[in-house]
Amino acid sequence: MVDFLMKNFNQSEGVHIFQGVGGCGLNKETETLTGFLKYGYDGEDFLELDLTQLKWIARREEALFVKQLWDMETQSLFFNADLVTNQCPYWLNGSLVGGQSTLLRTDNPSVSLLQKTPSSPVRCHATGFYPERFLMFWRKDGEEIHEGVAHGNVLTNQDITFQYYVDLDILSIPPQDWVRYDCVFQFTGGVDRIVIKLDKTLIKTNRGKNK
Structure with a gap:
């Protein structure tokens, strides 16, 4: 899982935190890929990307306005979906292969x-x-x-x-x-x-x- 802080921003009421988290999983036996991307606001769920319908899900009423704006940004939707369902598993698989090749090496002298x-x-x-x-x-x-x-x-x-x-x-x-x-x-x-x-x-x- 890759955690990243999207930004901190000030409003009239003080400092608020807008945080995103994205990740992916690869089942080596079934070759099933999973991915997710969601955001939180002040520590509570805010928005989550629905990878099946390719739209954002508002997790609280205050997120509805942002959802409507982001749903209209189709290029960003496709980019984010590709990031967690294609690019992330590719990087993950490469890291696993590279790590195993090192950890399992038994070169004889x-x-x-x-x-x-x-x-x-x-x-x-x-x-x-x-x-x-x-x-x-x-x-x-x-x-x-x-x-x-x-x-x-x-x-x-x-x-x-x-x-x-x-x-x-x-x-x-x-x-x-x-x-x-x-x-x-x-x-x-x-x-x-x-x-x-x-x-x-x-x-x-x-x-x-x-x-």
């Missing part, structure tokens, strides 16, 4: 291992995921670790997905122990996980993959 030099930390990098509710960490023997781990900042991609990384310092890890480590990405509250083993052959460098 691309997770990879990166390393600048053989002695640099191994970066577990995730990108292209949505929403921004996730867990990402390094594990050893299936348990989350914090020592030797550095977390990055969440960044936004151009398509409004996100990217994030977690670095692991490997200098104190013997090569034979690499198999005990892995990186985990999981959406908060989710069940599925993306797990990547700390494997030299999976690490991407400026020279490509390690061998």
